[in-house]
Structure formats: structure tokens, C-alpha cells
Amino acid sequence: MKRLFLLCLCLASYVSHAHFTVVHNVKGYTPTRSGEIAQFSTLVIKDGKVVKTGNADTLKQYPQSTVIDGQGLTMLPGLIDAHGHVIGLGENLSRLDLRHTKSVxxxxxxxxQYAKNNPTGWIIGRGWDQTKWTPSQFPTAQDLDKYVxxxxxxLTRVDGHAIWVNSKAMALAxxxxxxxxxxxxxxxxxxxxAPSGLFIDKAEPLILNHVPERTSTQLNNALDKAASHLLSLGITSVHDAGIDEATWRLYKNRSAQQSMPLRVYAMLSASDPNLKNMLKSGIVKEQTDYLTIRSVKIYADGALGSRGAALLKDYKDRPGHRGLMLEQQPALEALIRLxxxxxFSAHTHAIGDRANRIxxxxxxxxxxxxxxKLLRNRVEHAQIVDTDDIPRFKSLKIIPSMQPVHATxxxxxxxxxxxESQLTxxxxxxxxxxxxxxxxxxxxxxVELxxxxxxxxxxxxxxxxxxxPKGGWRNTEKLSREQALTAFTLDAxxxxxQEFKIGSLEHxxxxxxxxxxxxxxxxxxxxLHNIQVQQTWIAGKPKYKRN
Known part of the structure; x- marks a missing residue:
């Protein structure tokens, strides 16, 4: 009887350990909720979740587990991008890319060349930035007519807040x-x-409303293409900053099919005419945490590059101009209240100091x-904020969702x-x-890579x-490596x-x-920017491996 009991005990132990996966021989780092960066060499996983992190001795505690040799690579938690545009990225990967162009x-x-390779339909592109050209001035429709x-x-400006179109597009619109x-x-x-061919912020729909709508197949392809790219870069979760109804339906369908390719926390676009219907459908939050929809993206002002960011004082390079408020305060309050x-949390785009204050x-x-107040409302970008307003983020419990690469x-x-006073x-x-x-x-x-x-x-x-510049631009605002990693993981x-679900490798x-x-x-x-991702895992399953 005793032997039978011991045999049952051994079998139970074997069955239990057979469900474990142990990744060892890594240089592991993770932020923790205590604020420290923990180091480890072994990660134990069961049912897609972290059991524990430990050292070489930890491996010995799981003799019947599936063992994976990390080959001395560095392990970090999956990185979280707290502000991106997933479908826009997927579409950009197959559209005319104008990033880094230096002239008209x-x-x-x-x-x-793109028109030659794609001989029919509207030509859609993105990425131009006239501030990188010589001369640095906005182009015209006639500049495009010479070529097509x-x-x-x-052609959408790199920041998404202006479009440049040819005469044919203006005629069709x-x-x-x-x-x-x-x-x-x-x-x-x-x-x-006469219109020059440049349409900024809320003038864009005058043209864009005439562009053919995307098909369901195109949306699915864009999601998969974007996800493949993001996973290869080590991004396991993204906050999709402003989805329309078509994308909302896409995400819900893919979630129901359990085919979301990475984690998405999506914000409903406040500019979508069917916002109220989407809100009435309620919060979306499924058990595997691949899809969460519980916030609304509101748009307060434009962007700095197109001089649409709303400022408290005039632009230094355009006297008399203070940018554009896309929504005035009563409308912003109505959207936040709704x-x-x-x-739903309210996440509001604000770049200029006037927009941030409003x-x-x-x-x-x-x-x-x-x-x-406790809904973890956010200001997306918080790029230029009057120093008197920064403490208000704390008192109002507003999270600044910021993009470090915008600064450089x-x-x-x-x-x-x-x-200088505006840059402080x-x-x-x-x-x-x-x-x-x-x-x-x-x-x-x-907008950025x-x-x-x-x-x-x-x-x-x-x-x-x-x-x-040597030493860094306005370098008192630099982050430490620990702070930067935490901003891209646990604080995101x-x-x-989701801080009890993702963002760190804790039990x-x-x-x-x-x-x-x-x-x-x-x-x-x-x-640092040359670091290459070798593998990306979500819920204990490999999603990307570099060839």
C-alpha cells in the first residue's frame, strides 16, 4: 500500500512538472511592482503564466519540465508600445513610403515608380516632412501633377495631421x-x-471622404502585416490610439476567433460617427487579455510640424499664429463626459501647451x-506643457502617454x-x-518607426x-535605463x-x-538602438524567431 502511495505521488509529481516550461541560461531583467529591477537566469512557466524567476538551481526543481536553453541571451519582458496605429502601420507597409525623403x-x-508598379486606383502614401527639405516649405498640387x-x-504628412494631394484628387473631391x-x-x-493642395487637420476629410473604403480582407491583411512587424521588434502589446468602427468590428471578430496576433488595448476614435453605438456595446475584455477596449481617443489639437499644435503664445516662426484647436473646451468636456x-477612460491628444491646459x-x-478621475485617463503626447501645468497631471491622476523618439x-x-520659454x-x-x-x-x-x-x-x-547633439538635447530630461525600460513595460x-497581467515577469x-x-x-x-530581437514569446508561446 505504501509503495502504491509513493508511486501515485511520483506520477502526480511527474504529471505536474510535465506542464512546466523552464527557460534557463539567460541574462534576465524585469521591472517589479516594488520599483526595483530584478535579475534572474531562469524563468518557469505554466499555463502561459510566470510561476517564478530564479537562478541555475531553479532548473533542478523541475526535472520533468520542458527545458529551453536561452543560450546566454538577454531576456526582458515583452515591450509595450503605449501609442501606435496598428492598421495604419499595416497599410503603410504596402503603400508608398516617403519617410526620409529630402526634396519634392x-x-x-x-x-x-510606385505608380508604374501599381497601375490602377488611388495612390496613397505617407511619411513626407517638409522641415527636412531644402527649401523647407510646404509643397503644392502642381508639384505632384508633374509626376502623376x-x-x-x-500623401499624408509624417505626423498624420496634413495631406498633400494632386489636382486630380481635388477635382474628384x-x-x-x-x-x-x-x-x-x-x-x-x-x-x-486657389487651394494649394495642402489640407491640414479637420480639412483633411474634404479629400479623404472620397477615398474608397477599405475591404474586410484589406483590414485583416493590414492587422497581420503590422503584427508580424511589431513582433519582430519585440513588441508584445500595443495601445491602438484611435480605431474606427470597421477596426472595432475587425478586432472583436478576430478575438472571437481567438486569432488576435498580439495584445491590443484599443481606444475608440471620438471622431467616428458611430462612437455612441460602440460605447453602448460596452467594455471589451476577454480572458486571455489579447484584446481590451475600454477607452476613447479624443483629439484636441494638431501637430507641431504642420503648426497645428495649439500654443499659448505665437509660433516663433509664424507670428500671429497659435495653432489649431480641433475641439473647443465645451466639446472636449462633452466627449470626456460621454x-x-x-x-470608458478618456485619452486625449494634446501637443501644444494651450491644448494641454485646455x-x-x-x-x-x-x-x-x-x-x-480614477479611470486612468491620459493625455496622449503631452509634448509641450507649461511648467505650471505639469503638477496638475498628478493632482488629476492623468497619465502622460509620451513618445521619446519624438524629441530626437x-x-x-x-x-x-x-x-525658449515654450521649450522649458x-x-x-x-x-x-x-x-x-x-x-x-x-x-x-x-509617424515614427x-x-x-x-x-x-x-x-x-x-x-x-x-x-x-553631444550630451543630448535638453539633457536634464534624459531617463535612466531602468526608468526607460519601466516606461515601455510596467508603466505602459x-x-x-494591466499592471497585474503584463509588463513584468512576476508570479x-x-x-x-x-x-x-x-x-x-x-x-x-x-x-542601444542596434539591439536585435532574437525571439518574441506571448503567454509562454513563441510568436517570432529571427532566422
Whole structure:
């Protein structure tokens, strides 16, 4: 009888341990909820979740487990991008890419070649930035007509806040000299008053409403293409900043089919005409945490590059102009109120210091009248904030969702656009942290490249990839390696109510992790952006492996 009991005990032990996966021989680092960075060499997984981290002796405790040799690679928690545009990224990967173009003529040559390779339909592209050109000025429809005049062309500026179109696109959209500029938008005009071909912020729909709608197949392909790219970069979860109804349906369908390719925390777009219906459908949160929809993306102002960011004082390089508020305070308050009444967080895009102040005022008013202060509401970007307003983020419990790579991309342009007094609270990550405010970090892809190691490098150095300016731009705002990693993991998870689910490799959390080719904490700063992801895992299952 005793032998039978011992045999049963051994079998039970064998069956139990057979469900464990142990990844060992790694240089592991994880943020923890206590605020420390824990180190380990072994990770134990069961049912897709972390059982424990430990050292070489930990492996001996699980003799019948599935053992994976990490080959001395560095392990980090799966990285979280707290602000991106998933479908936009997927579409961009197959559309005309104008990033890093240095002139109108270079854009034209790429356009001409793309039109040849894609001979029918509207030509859609993105990525141009006139501040990188010589001369640095906005282009016109005629500049595009020289290269393609028989098909409509719509090219979105890198920040998504302006489009450049050719004459054919304006003709199909019935744009005439007497077209009215929508409030919150701007139509740039030629000397004779005719539309130039540049449509900013709320003027964009005058053209975009005429672009053929995407099919279900195209949306699915865009999701899969974007996810494949993001997983290869070590991103296991993304906060999708503003989805329309079609994408909302796509995500819900893919979640029901259990075919979401990575974790998505999606924000409903406040500009979608069916917002109220989506809110009435309620919060989406499924057990595997692959899909969460519990927030609304609201748009307060434009972007700095197109001079649409709303400022308290005039632009240094455009006297008399203070940017564009896409929604005035009463409308912002109404949208925030609508969100919180349905239990949804309100995440509001605000780049300029005037926009940030108005948004904070709007939150304050709604919290007093309606509540919702504990919903982890956010300001997306919080790029230029008056220093008097930074402490208000703490008192109002507002999370700044910031993109470190914006600082190194924008630094030259920002100094042209802004005065020193306006720059004091610009890209002020360290100042926010010193006020006890968590910062959720992301990239704003496809505005910027999605690679999170570009963002970590920018956060830690505040230099471009040529290591300029020496010592970093406005370097008192630099983050430590620990702070930067936490912003891209645990604090990003907190900003989505997921800090007990993901963001660190602690007991009971999903085993989302990456293996990288260099030690993040030991590699030279100049090499941080060159780190390569070798493997990406979600819930204890491999999702990407570098060939």
C-alpha cells in the first residue's frame, strides 16, 4: 500500500512538472511592482503564466519540465508600445513610403515608380516632412501633377495631421476656389486664393471622404502585416490610439476567433460617427487579455510640424499664429463626459501647451461634475506643457502617454517653431517622473518607426543616431535605463489597467518576454538602438524567431 502511495505521488509529481516550461541560461531583467529591477537566469512557466524567476538551481526543481536553453541571451519582458496605429502601420507597409525623403523631386521620383508598379486606383502614401527639405516649405498640387496627373494622389504628412494631394484628387473631391475651410482645419492657398493642395487637420476629410473604403480582407491583411512587424521588434502589446468602427468590428471578430496576433488595448476614435453605438456595446475584455477596449481617443489639437499644435503664445516662426484647436473646451468636456459615463477612460491628444491646459481644465470640470478621475485617463503626447501645468497631471491622476523618439525627431524643428520659454516643459519626461507621475512610453508608429529600441535609445540619450547633439538635447530630461525600460513595460501596462497581467515577469502574470542579442543594461549607449530581437514569446508561446 505504501509503495502504491509513493508511486501515485511520483506520477502526480511527474504529471505536474510535465506542464512546466523552464527557460534557463539567460541574462534576465524585469521591472517589479516594488520599483526595483530584478535579475534572474531562469524563468518557469505554466499555463502561459510566470510561476517564478530564479537562478541555475531553479532548473533542478523541475526535472520533468520542458527545458529551453536561452543560450546566454538577454531576456526582458515583452515591450509595450503605449501609442501606435496598428492598421495604419499595416497599410503603410504596402503603400508608398516617403519617410526620409529630402526634396519634392525625390518624392516625385518615388511616386512615379510606385505608380508604374501599381497601375490602377488611388495612390496613397505617407511619411513626407517638409522641415527636412531644402527649401523647407510646404509643397503644392502642381508639384505632384508633374509626376502623376491622371490618377488621384493623397500623401499624408509624417505626423498624420496634413495631406498633400494632386489636382486630380481635388477635382474628384469637388474642391473649388470657394471651398469653405472647416473649423479646426486649414486649407493652404496660393496667391490667387486657389487651394494649394495642402489640407491640414479637420480639412483633411474634404479629400479623404472620397477615398474608397477599405475591404474586410484589406483590414485583416493590414492587422497581420503590422503584427508580424511589431513582433519582430519585440513588441508584445500595443495601445491602438484611435480605431474606427470597421477596426472595432475587425478586432472583436478576430478575438472571437481567438486569432488576435498580439495584445491590443484599443481606444475608440471620438471622431467616428458611430462612437455612441460602440460605447453602448460596452467594455471589451476577454480572458486571455489579447484584446481590451475600454477607452476613447479624443483629439484636441494638431501637430507641431504642420503648426497645428495649439500654443499659448505665437509660433516663433509664424507670428500671429497659435495653432489649431480641433475641439473647443465645451466639446472636449462633452466627449470626456460621454466616455466616463460609459465606464470608458478618456485619452486625449494634446501637443501644444494651450491644448494641454485646455484638456486639463476639461478633465477637471468633468471630474467635479460627473466623476471618472480614477479611470486612468491620459493625455496622449503631452509634448509641450507649461511648467505650471505639469503638477496638475498628478493632482488629476492623468497619465502622460509620451513618445521619446519624438524629441530626437523634432528637436531641430521644435527650436525653429518655439521660444525658449515654450521649450522649458517640452518632452519633459524626467520632470513628470520627479513629480511622481508615471509615464507610459510608445512610438506613435507609423509617424515614427515602430522599433522600441529607437525609443529606449532616445529616452536614455536624447541624441539622434549620429549621437548629436553631444550630451543630448535638453539633457536634464534624459531617463535612466531602468526608468526607460519601466516606461515601455510596467508603466505602459499600468496605463491600460494591466499592471497585474503584463509588463513584468512576476508570479502570476502572462509569460510575455523577448530574447535579445545584447545586454540592455551593459551595452554602450550608442549601441542601444542596434539591439536585435532574437525571439518574441506571448503567454509562454513563441510568436517570432529571427532566422
Amino acid at each position: 523631386s525625390e518624392v516625385g521620383q518615388r511616386l512615379k 496627373s491622371d490618377r488621384p494622389v493623397v 469637388n474642391i473649388s476656389n470657394d471651398v469653405t475651410t472647416p473649423e479646426g482645419g486649414e486649407i493652404l492657398r496660393l496667391a490667387d486664393g 466616455s466616463v459615463k460609459h465606464g 484638456v486639463l481644465d476639461s478633465y477637471q470640470t468633468v471630474f467635479k461634475e460627473t466623476g471618472g 525627431s523634432d528637436m531641430h524643428m521644435a527650436q525653429q517653431r518655439l521660444r 516643459g517640452a518632452y519633459a519626461w524626467q520632470t513628470f517622473l520627479k513629480h511622481g507621475i508615471k509615464v507610459a512610453a510608445g512610438s506613435d508608429f507609423p 515602430a522599433n522600441p529600441f529607437d525609443g529606449l535609445y532616445a529616452a536614455i540619450t536624447r541624441m539622434d543616431k549620429a549621437q548629436k 501596462a499600468y496605463a491600460a489597467f 502570476g502574470k502572462w509569460a510575455d518576454f523577448i530574447l535579445i542579442d545584447r545586454d540592455y543594461f551593459q551595452v554602450e549607449e550608442a549601441q
